[in-house]
Amino acid sequence: YTDWMWTSFVVFSVSQSTMLAVGAIYYMLFTGVPGTATYYATIMTIYTWVAKGAWFALGYPYDFVVVPVWIPSAMLLDLSYWATRRNKHAAILIGGTMVGLSLPLFNMVNLLLVRDPLEVAFKYPRPTLPAYMTPIEPQVGKFYNSFVALGSGVGAVLTVPMAALGAKLNTW
Numbered sequence: 001y002t003d004w005m006w007t008s009f010v011v012f013s014v015s016q017s018t019m020l021a022v023g024a025i026y027y028m029l030f031t032g033v034p035g036t037a038t039y040y041a042t043i044m045t046i047y048t049w050v051a052k053g054a055w056f057a058l059g060y061p062y063d064f065v066v067v068p069v070w071i072p073s074a075m076l077l078d079l080s081y082w083a084t085r086r087n088k089h090a091a092i093l094i095g096g097t098m099v100g101l102s103l104p105l106f107n108m109v110n111l112l113l114v115r116d117p118l119e120v121a122f123k124y125p126r127p128t129l130p131a132y133m134t135p136i137e138p139q140v141g142k143f144y145n146s147f148v149a150l151g152s153g154v155g156a157v158l159t160v161p162m163a164a165l166g167a168k169l170n171t172w
Helices: 003-031 035-055 072-083 088-112 117-123 147-170
Strands: none
Touching: 003 072, 003 088, 003 147, 035 072, 088 147
16 A cells, blocks of 8 residues: 555545444434434445446446445444434444444455556546537636726625625614
8 A cells, every 4th residue: 555545545434434424323313213324325325336337438447436335334323323222422422433443444345456546547548528528728817907807806805894884884
């Protein structure tokens, strides 16, 4: 592993664990259904498979998008919620901890099976887009000396202070 691989693994582990734990616990606490986290993780997995298929259809290699392993961690979250139904704070603490500890482990095994992303990036250069999909260069700074642009910018900046001042004057 190189430094960038370890950094990206840590960043993705934290973000995906948080996304699963917060989203699933939110749904579980409002619905009260113990299997909600697994359902939520299954939906996220399906969405990622759809994204993987879309990138593959654009000409990228099959393992360009790695599908995270959310479902086993979500099952642990459901299990902890079921075991601590009476105490929602315990469900959040225990379930969140189980997700935070298990999801990086499952994803580490998942990532070991994927080719080196740098090797993939150099072996498969980005496909050329057709003419109708080629981005148009943005016209940044073209109207910097326009009085209309200057006036609208000043108006946008001064709107909030003037509204606050008007509300203050209106209370007298």
